[in-house]
Amino acid sequence: VTAVSRSFDREIPALDGIFDFVGAFIARHELDERTAFSLNLIVEELFTNFVRHNEGGGEQIVLAIEKNNNTIRIELVDDGVEPFDPDTVAEVPVRAGIDERRPGGLGIHLIRTMVDSLHYDYETENRRLRVSVTKTLEP
């Protein structure tokens, strides 16, 4: 298992540093272009959701990525925030036409489609919200 972890400021412009961090992980493990695209997108969607929707919280959000054989695990941890239940996010009607579609909800829909597992947990004691996803690499 190889794992890396870093804290990033709770703001959208932190994405530049996040892409550098994820890019270094991708390069170190020589992951293919399709996997690289997916990992960037998963991390961006999880991070921007935390920045936009987590109420309260400190100055930084912790991002960790690890590779264990052919599985990538991504985790974000945010302390001092309110709980979040992803099941409250409505499904996107992706087969609907433009008249029936409304903006929003796409981020979590993309994540759900691209990962093998998506799990949120919340520790009441330190009001810690943790989201973790796993993605199995294609052979």
Add this chain to the structure above:
Amino acid sequence: MFEITTTDDGVIHLEGRFDAAQVDRARSFFEGITTSHTIDFSKLAYIASAGLGLLFATQKRLVDAGEAFKLTGLNPHIREIFKIAGFDNIFEIE
């Protein structure tokens, strides 16, 4: 890096990475679009939901006015994301 340029033929060219950090700048550009255009994606490497949402909102406004975007040059990864998002129903994609 993310750039939006419009050439003399009216084609809008997207280049680089269209992530959430670029959306405010892109929004001011797309808010000024009121007529049909082709958008060339051939130099766009990456897009996430923030960029998709902006393109969707602009397309919706255009369609209501009888106009529309046509998209060309999507790389295979972006084409897959458009399909997952159901945007193959929303845009004409070459």
